[in-house]
Amino acid sequence: MNIRMLVNGEPAELDVPGMRRLLDVLREDLGLTGTKEGCGEGECGACTVILDGQVVDACLVPISQADGSTVRTVEGLAGRPSGGQELKLDELQRAFLETGGAQCGICTPGMLMAARSYIDAGGGPDQDAIREAIAGNLCRCTGYTKIIEAIALAAGPAA
């Protein structure tokens, strides 16, 4: 099946089986390994990406449904580094770095996408709202405490 998508702002065109998971297309066909597989059953959220403006589990989306779609992954949050050594971080990633919101890092890409979507939709520093926004992203390392702190920090002051 011929699939065309916009991935992190760049056009991608592939010929892959229609039932291939968006997760596998990203990781294997496009080499974007930032999105992770934690369970393959839509429970852990490690594969969270933003598809046409909404957070989804990429392990549950057959690529036939993403033809013509816009996909954002963790690799697209900040710009690409321009030849130099340092990786660029957006203010959300920076907040995670400063508060200690990432420990082992495996849940982090999915968590960042859930947080990005929440903030882009106008989400603020309210703890309960943040907890609900990331309820589909399991973390085993942090107890969620510093993740919530990071998202609150990036969301800015209460409206």
Next chain:
Amino acid sequence: MTIRTEPPRVARPTSTEAALLVPPGEVVPGRARIRSPLRREGPQKLTGEAKYADDLVFPGAWYGATIRSTEARARLVAIERDLAFDWSHVVVATAQDIPGDNIVSLISDDQPVLVPVDGEIRHHAEPLALLAAPDRATLRAAKSAITVRTEPLPPVLDPLDSDHVFAHYEIATGDLDAGFAAADLVLEGTYRVGHQEQLYIENNAMIAVPRDDGGVAVHGSLQCPYYVHKALKRAMRLSDTQAQVVQAETGGGFGGKEEYPSIIAIHAALLARKCGRPVRMIYDRHEDIVATTKRHPAVVTHRTGVRRDGTLVAQDIEVVMDGGAYCTLTPVVLSRGALHSGGPYRCPNVRIRARATRTNTPPNGAFRGFGAPQVQFAAETHLNRIAEALGLSPLEIRRRNVYRLDDTTPTGQVLRESVAGEEVLERAAEASEFERERDRTARARVERQGSGALAAAPLATHRERRASGIGLALAWHGAGFTGSGEVKLASVASIELTSAGAIRILTASTEMGQGTKTIFPQLVADALGVAYEAVEIAPQDTAFVPDSGPTVASRTAMVVGGLLIQAARRLRQRVEAATGGTFADTYARWASAHGPIRVDQRFEPYPGVHFDDETYQGDAYPAYGWAACTARVDVDLDTGEVLVRDVVAVDDIGTVIHPVLAEGQVEGGTLQAIGYATIEEMKLRDGRYLNDRLATYLIPTALDAPRISTILVEAPFSGAPHGAKGAGELPMDVGAPAVVAAIHDAVGVWIHDLPATPERILAALGAAARPAEPGREGAGTAAEAPTDAADTERAVREPIIGGTDPRPDAPTDPLPLRGPRNDGEAQWPSGERASEDPA
């Protein structure tokens, strides 16, 4: 009352602001400054650049899979291939292909890499054969083309029934009979804890790559490169250099990647050797849950004598742990369990008898806390029950019994320093306003007329929807390896200074989120007097780094960090003596003139620390960490559901090297303990795990997690150059008993079994029948799906069918690990039967 530790010091609670400002703190010679450099590998993790095992690309790699037993115990008669299948692109490896010993090298040589034909299968999901193929479709088809023939044998599934003992210990002091004779109250209790799955979000994964020298390099998710190295050498008959282990970025371990990766590494290596290509063994979640190690279930029985004022006079404790089918690390888990089973309390007359037995269930292994959380759940719950019986507050009874400086433990160890039990206890009570909260909940309980109403009319509701409670727990946790473990390990950590002026740390200690790669450069930079950014850390590759011992037992900061400080001091002295200037000003020039040097620091026994492994007498640990925790819960009075609202976690970790990372350990460990106490339930049937997917083995989400307030206390250990005692496991010991105590405070019942599920709570309240015991057979029963037409007819006419309610998302079919059944029994929801295909 003022409680001071020597020297009295409490780390400032960390706010984001504080983290950014890099407060200077005091600089004490030999002590790390309190500051929080940003996570060294943080940017890579935050941008998707970090490469975990499954992200690594090895061109031409094949995919590997494991054929596993579907029975708990059987004789393996044959492994047969369907000859109609095209095997020309598939490699099959069995026990016969193992060039070295068919043994997974660990403590006891009892676990095979693969069960040989005519050998005995000892647990469900035991590996029998391996397959590799160039693509996943071929691999899947090949799995279905293998048949395993067995003769079933009767399994032993109850650890209390098993007579095969992996290890046993007895610790005794004083005169137990005299103690009980002097007691005003004797209380007995039995407590049970079930399996707990580590549930790292990254599944186990290994990739084996053949080397030109006939060896193999394995890249994977792991905690202990040299454990894997040793196991590989033995099974694959390789030299030290032929076996190479390279840690990839690892997405969580918690002990679940301490010993298990050795097995996958050997499996992948066997396949790689046989097909001459790299082989990827990447577990999916289902296989990972079904096949890998879990926390040891335990049954702990207490018989305790106390005086009227609450002081302990006699403790008689029995611990039985279920080791599963093979020994793995069981003796060490049991050892730590036995040593911690009395709790952090002074008692003159103690007898502890601990044994671990074999059952035909998957082997259990390391999980954060390593025996201590199990026994301290029992000890703390038992003490809380004693307090209730005496009419004492849980805080007061602990004040009267907690170890103080110069007290003696049951092994005869005198606690000469670094004792902070009282301090953590008081700070937890103060921060949570414990006594005031308890008064409030007691008043509410009285108003509610208690839970009597539930027993009288189990289906009726109270006016109130929920009840609040607060609970308290206290624990100690021996720092580092038990007894002579650290001496036997003889770990080495090194620092090299290259001619180009790079300062590089060489250790086998792995980063898995706890912050190894951040604090090691921090400690070394402090000791050398250079900037944090000037210190690099080499990858954990056995080709380059020495054996610093495993990344377990909360020893990384304490022991290996300590070695690095000593190595750095020696390096600094060396350079400063040669140049006459400060290290920072002169090292680069000196190195370029002098050439590279490397300083190796080997572990030396802590002075004055002696333990006798035979008699189990002496200094079991060089020092202890101390933790206290309060938990506030709401219990739903209609359903028994528990919401843990907030937790105050107070942990003494000796020295706070990095407040943000240390808090992260406390917060993460606390939530794992909360999960252990509430929703992490593993049921078994016929020795097989039923909760074998993330839909059925549940860990807390952000909506279930409490607000966690962390207070870090410092009671430094003089034997470590920085005073650190380890942070990773301590928080795991107190969360569960605090939650169970809070449940009791809310609704007046003691739950003796973990997890304290709503089912157990309603049963304890008399509203429902008691569910099965944790960790043992019989928990949960399967059901059949009604499938025949007569049933359907009846269903349409009478919507309620008696009897059967199959699990909506049932655990997989009995042959999950060999691919789907091809017999078409399963049915798709559109009404179409999978086997019916009119086309």
Next chain:
Amino acid sequence: MPVEPPVEVPRSLGEAFALISSAPHRPVAGGTDLMVQIAGELAPPPDRVVDLWRLDELRGIGLDGGVLTLGALTTYTQIRRSVLCREHVPALVDAAATIGAAQIQNRGTLGGNIANASPAGDTLPVLLATDAQIVVGGTRGERSIPAGEFWVAYRRTPLAPDELVLRIRIPLVGGRAVRFRKVGTRRAQAISKVVMAVAWREAGGDGRWSDVRVALGSVAATPIRAPATERVLERARPTPETADRAAETLAAEIEPIDDVRSTADYRRTVAGRILHRMIRDAGGW
């Protein structure tokens, strides 16, 4: 990387009907059930899949002549955000909010929940309690099946291989109240242990309930109504005595089992207690 069965992507409903008439195709909507089943190797994979996601004819929420109609591809997020749903069937909004979390709610569909026919489907008791009609159809035309006749046996529906769920019609009844409660193991991403929807009307002004519906999931092989319990509540006032009798009747009427998630006894007890609580809340005592 799981199995990847061949898939067709019809661009119109007519095209979809033609496909499924020609050969059995397993439909995929939001993927939150099918993709899990395929990846989990819970059964042999389907031979053919039809991807419904492009079929806008199956989307939309509208109100006409006292009937709220939802297209089969309506997602849980759309239900939660829909002003019509919030106003007219808040219990359905409550149910949608308890499913999974954001990622699942953005893709999971009402039609999928219905066709999947899990005994634990969280929206299904609401559909039973509101006398919803499931409209299915294909090349042979459309038919409307009452919710009470839809879930006939464990994961079995009356859908023929050449039919799809098209839309759901919920008749709006003046003065009807519908209450929903789900009990799961944790507060998000949880399959229910017990899930319940109760509907009634207070018509006469004397406080008595009429047209009572009590529907449950996770306590039988399918989502069910509890007719004996409904009879207890019909023409009754929400008093403590009524609540006690109803709870007792419900506990005796249902026959749940022990499974990986919970026990029969717990389900029976808790079903009774949450019903009791609903009646209590309504009665205000």
